Amino acid sequence: MAAEQGPFLLLNTKEIVSRLHEWFPDAERELVVVTTRADIPTADLDAYAERFLHLEVVPSLWELPDAQLADLARRFGVRRILSLGEREVLRAARLRAELGLPGQSLASATAYRDKHVMKTTLAAAGLDVAPMRAFRTNDELAEFAWKVGFPVVVKELDSGASNGTSVLMDEDALSALPERPDGATRLAEAWVEGDFYHVNGLMKDGEAVLAVPSRNLYSDWFSVAFDAPTMTGMMPDEDPLSERLRDTARQVVAALPAVPGLCAFHLELFHTADDRLVVCEIASRAGAALVTDVHEAVLGMNFYGASLLGQAGRGDQVEIRPTGERLGFVWFPPAQGVLRALPDTCPLPGTVTYRARGDIGRRYGSAPGLGLPVAEMVFRLTGPDTGAELRRIEEWWDDNVVWEHRTNAVPDRWKTPRRKPADA
Numbered sequence: 001m002a003a004e005q006g007p008f009l010l011l012n013t014k015e016i017v018s019r020l021h022e023w024f025p026d027a028e029r030e031l032v033v034v035t036t037r038a039d040i041p042t043a044d045l046d047a048y049a050e051r052f053l054h055l056e057v058v059p060s061l062w063e064l065p066d067a068q069l070a071d072l073a074r075r076f077g078v079r080r081i082l083s084l085g086e087r088e089v090l091r092a093a094r095l096r097a098e099l100g101l102p103g104q105s106l107a108s109a110t111a112y113r114d115k116h117v118m119k120t121t122l123a124a125a126g127l128d129v130a131p132m133r134a135f136r137t138n139d140e141l142a143e144f145a146w147k148v149g150f151p152v153v154v155k156e157l158d159s160g161a162s163n164g165t166s167v168l169m170d171e172d173a174l175s176a177l178p179e180r181p182d183g184a185t186r187l188a189e190a191w192v193e194g195d196f197y198h199v200n201g202l203m204k205d206g207e208a209v210l211a212v213p214s215r216n217l218y219s220d221w222f223s224v225a226f227d228a229p230t231m232t233g234m235m236p237d238e239d240p241l242s243e244r245l246r247d248t249a250r251q252v253v254a255a256l257p258a259v260p261g262l263c264a265f266h267l268e269l270f271h272t273a274d275d276r277l278v279v280c281e282i283a284s285r286a287g288a289a290l291v292t293d294v295h296e297a298v299l300g301m302n303f304y305g306a307s308l309l310g311q312a313g314r315g316d317q318v319e320i321r322p323t324g325e326r327l328g329f330v331w332f333p334p335a336q337g338v339l340r341a342l343p344d345t346c347p348l349p350g351t352v353t354y355r356a357r358g359d360i361g362r363r364y365g366s367a368p369g370l371g372l373p374v375a376e377m378v379f380r381l382t383g384p385d386t387g388a389e390l391r392r393i394e395e396w397w398d399d400n401v402v403w404e405h406r407t408n409a410v411p412d413r414w415k416t417p418r419r420k421p422a423d424a
Contacts, residue, residue, distance in 0.1 A: 004313030006030030007053055009069070009078040011061055011092060013085040016304050020052075023305040024312075027052050032076050034069065036060065061088065070098055082311045084304055086285055089113050090158070103311055104284065108257035112284040113158045115187050118256065119279070125255035127248070128278045131190040136183045138174065145174055148190040153221075155187045165221050167191070192278050194270035195387070197241075198232055199249040200287050200295055202306055203265050204315065206258030212295060213245035214328070215386040217394060217416050219268070219280070226410045227335035227403075229394055230289055233328030233379070233386045234298065241271065248277050259284050262310025262318060264303040266291070290329040294378060298325050326381040327352065328390070331373035332397055334364035335409070341402035342374060348396055350389070352378040366408070374401075391416055 008024075012035040021027050032054040040048055040057060049055040054076060058064060073081070073095065081101055083092040093109035096102070111117050119129040133144040134157070145152045145168070154177065156164040168174045180186070196219045201211040214232045222228035235242045249267050266287040268280035286292050286303035296302045300321030309317050339358050346354040358364075358374025375397075381389050394416060409415075 003317070005079065006312070007032055007076050007078050008080045008082050008312050009073050009076070009095075010034065010082040010308070011069070011085075011088045012036070012083070013061060013088070014304060016084070019302070019305070020308075023308055023317075029053055032072065032078060034058065034061065034064065034072070061091075066091065066094060066098075070095055073099055073101075080312050082308050084285060084307060086113075086283060089284060102260065102313070104259045104263070105257065108259055109284070111256045112259075112282065115155060115157055115281055116185075118281060122252060122255050122279055125251070127251060127255060128276050130192050130278060130280075133188050134185050135188050136180070136185055138177060138179055141177070141188050142171075142174060144188045145171075151191040153189040153191055155189065157185060157187055165224070167221065167225065192270045192272065192280075194272035194276075194278065196280075197245055197269045197271060198287065198291075199245050199265075199267040199269070200291055200303070201249060201265055201267075202262055202303075202310075202318075203253045203259060203284075204262045204310070205260060206254060206256075208246075208250045208253040208265070209262075210299075210320065211246040211249040212299075213239075213242045213249075215390060217387070217390050218410070218414075222410060222414065223331070223333050226408045227333055227406070228410045228414075229330050229332050229397065230373070231328070231330040231390050231393065232291070233381045233390050234294075234326040235386045236326065236381075236384055238384060239386070244277060245269065248279070252279060252282050256282070261313060262306055262315030264307045289331055290376065290378065294327040294329050297378075298323055298327055326386075327378060328381055328386075329378045330376065330390075330393060330397075332375040332377075332401070333371070334358065334374050335403045335406045336364060336366055337406035337408075338363045338404040339374060339402075340404050341400070343397075343400045346377055346396065348379070348393060350380040350382065352380055 007030045009032045017035055017040050024031050028051055031052045033052050034056045081092045081095050090109045090113050093104050093106045097106050111121055116134045119132055123129050131148050135141045150170050152168045154166045196216040198214040199211050202209050213235045215235055216232045218228040223230045263284055264286040265282060265284055267282040270278040292303045306318045309315055339360055339362055342356050342358050344356055354377045356375045383389055
């Protein structure tokens, strides 16, 4: 079968520009790239631009209005719009609709980006989601809180990685929440107590064709509000929950408006004490942080590359070559305080890579979202209990990092319990 013909317009914020020729060998004839600086060499930008049909490097994609991108697409006769970032999903869909191009529709993009639309659709399909309400005023929020009780989670409808998320513990916190002058709609959800999981994979025409379940110690919100590690590890097939997570992923993808062709997805869920799987949210893009890196090492396939080829109508070129390994990673975020000591290496069995990135003596403050970690690590998993292996890493970190005047430690209520000495 002949490959779908370009040119293609890529809206990019990821560090993948140096790899585009792996997936598009004829990039100099078919790729129109609008990208942030990402991994483009700052020197000799003109020479680098010769590798593509057209290259524009911008400080932010949002500096370019949709009309300018549409004009660029018309100028080069673009036949498909490609994107990888969370914020670009809806924008790419709007451009496709305006230009009459194939790909993820505006309805599908909205279902994967607007959390209220997403969860309303999933609930109608019989999937378990947290009780929720779209609200504009604090009075409406208070009515919801009275109904479901505290804590209450407040989210932006289209946020990602817990950016802009607040957890209101009581009425005082609710009263202190600023009203929106423009009356913009936000989403309120009941708090879900449970263990946190990811499923990362590929979907094709509304069907999940690859689903890799992973255990997390904390949801992203804990890494933004506190200093909980962003930590995830792939689960073994023999874990009874693995197949349930895969099956839920299949149901979620089937319930939402289909993304045409091959596309990565990132699904987040809670497993509650009463054995329910509650969907947190799903995105029609690859997971962030080191999700793509560890899955590429295990699957021999890059989620970014697979998504780009799928959006270009070339999903049949994607090959999966699994190694049979299980990997995980951790980003250790900065605490609010002064960093006094940081491990140079990690002696734990299973360590693949460890990199210290923090500055000793620096005072770190709060951040609006997930930022750069003070250390990061990739590790190999071999045991049947992924959670126990993750806790071992967290304990090692807690015992070896030193913060002075630390103000945002994970509260005891949510801190994962230390293993008993017999389990060490």
